[in-house]
Amino acid sequence: MRPVVLDTSVVLPAVLSPRGYRRRFFVLLALGALAARRDLAQLEADALRVQADIPDNESGGRAIDTLVQDADARYQRLSKLMPPGCPEHWRLIASPPVLAEYERKLREAGPQLNPSLGTHGIELARRQIEIVCADVIEDFNPALIPRYTADRKDDPGWRKRGTHPTYLAGHGMVVALGA
Amino acid sequence: MSTIASQPKLLSTTQAAGLLNVSRRTILNWIEAGKVPYVRLPGGDYRIPLTGLLDSLSGTYRLQEEIRAPDERNSALTDEDVQAAIGE
Numbered sequence: 001m002r003p004v005v006l007d008t009s010v011v012l013p014a015v016l017s018p019r020g021y022r023r024r025f026f027v028l029l030a031l032g033a034l035a036a037r038r039d040l041a042q043l044e045a046d047a048l049r050v051q052a053d054i055p056d057n058e059s060g061g062r063a064i065d066t067l068v069q070d071a072d073a074r075y076q077r078l079s080k081l082m083p084p085g086c087p088e089h090w091r092l093i094a095s096p097p098v099l100a101e102y103e104r105k106l107r108e109a110g111p112q113l114n115p116s117l118g119t120h121g122i123e124l125a126r127r128q129i130e131i132v133c134a135d136v137i138e139d140f141n142p143a144l145i146p147r148y149t150a151d152r153k154d155d156p157g158w159r160k161r162g163t164h165p166t167y168l169a170g171h172g173m174v175v176a177l178g179a
Numbered sequence: 180m181s182t183i184a185s186q187p188k189l190l191s192t193t194q195a196a197g198l199l200n201v202s203r204r205t206i207l208n209w210i211e212a213g214k215v216p217y218v219r220l221p222g223g224d225y226r227i228p229l230t231g232l233l234d235s236l237s238g239t240y241r242l243q244e245e246i247r248a249p250d251e252r253n254s255a256l257t258d259e260d261v262q263a264a265i266g267e
Contacts, residue, residue, distance in 0.1 A: 012265055015249075017256040037230060043187040044228035048218055051189065056221040064216040067234045109264040113256060124249045131242070 001036070002087075004029065006094040006129070008102045015125050016113060027082075028090055029132045034075040035088040036134035041071040091134035099136070102129060189218070189226035198232075209235075 014026035045064045052059035079088070103126050110117040110125070117125075130136070192210070196203045206227070209215050216231040 009265070013258045013261040016253050016261045017258050018250040018254060020258045022258060040187065041228075041230040041234070044189065044230050047187040047189055048216060048226070048228050048231075051218040051220075051226055058219045059217070060219065061210060061213045061216045062231065062235055064228065064231055067216065067231050070234060071230065105265060109261070109266075112264040113260060114252060117252070121249055121252060124245055128246055128249065131246075 001091055002089050003093045003135075004032075004090050006092055006098050006102070006133070008098070008105050011102060011129055012105055012109065015128050016110075026132065027078075028086065029092045029134075031075075031078050031082060031086065031088050032091040033132045033134045034071075034078055036091050038068075038071040038075045041068045092132055093135050093137065094129070094133045095137045096139045099126065099130065102126065188229040190229055190232065192225050192227070195227050195232055198229075199236075 014022040045068050048064055051057055106122050192203050192206045195206045210217050215227055215235045218226045
């Protein structure tokens with residue numbers, strides 16, 4: 001997986017003007033989101049089977065394999081439209097504060113571009129970006145993010161905590177994690 | 180809670196209800212009706228896969244049409260128009 005962090009300066013042109021390289025990148029992120037959804041469906045199906053195999057546990061309800069197949073079919077439908085060798089591992093990561101900033105910019109710039117955009121149009125545009133997000137991390141307090149310094153020892157980096165990939169900053173402070 | 184996480188999540192009925200903003204009783208009704216995949220634990224609690232829960236939802240929501248609407252509205256815009264409007 002290659003996480004891509006939502007940057008409103010790039011995403012706004014990609015969403016608002018349906019052409020150009022930025023738009024193509026947007027579609028690439030949609031492919032990554034579908035691949036992430038497919039992979040996660042498979043992982044959860046495996047986790048469900050592990051639970052179901054425990055004595056006295058009992059599985060039921062809708063067939064999980066059908067849902068996994070449906071997730072793969074959605075990915076395949078878009079994948080077939082993409083150029084050969086197109087990467088599927090670019091996955092957009094967003095957070096509630098970034099999505100709120102995106103919506104604010106949309107409200108400011110949208111009416112200049114199209115006076116008829118309106119509240120509904122802005123909601124649609126925000127939903128477009130949420131759809132291509134592979135992950136929306138839990139809300140967090142921006143004040144907890146350590147300040148950037150020139151000290152390389154406190155540079156943020158990807159780490160593992162147990163079996164979970166965790167994004168750590170200096171002083172062991174967790175910024176975001178997908179566990 | 181993340182809508183989609185990079186790690187598998189098996190939700191309790193309370194977590195599933197909170198995610199969808201419905202009552203726990205509603206989730207239990209869906210389980211009893213076989214609408215969502217689940218595992219029943221010996222104590223009577225349930226675990227529901229997050230993607231299985233979301234993919235089991237249905238409605239009149241038409242994603243393709245919804246995406247097409249803003250695209251058609253903005254079809255004449257160029258990247259330059261957008262960048263000028265957002266001041267970057």
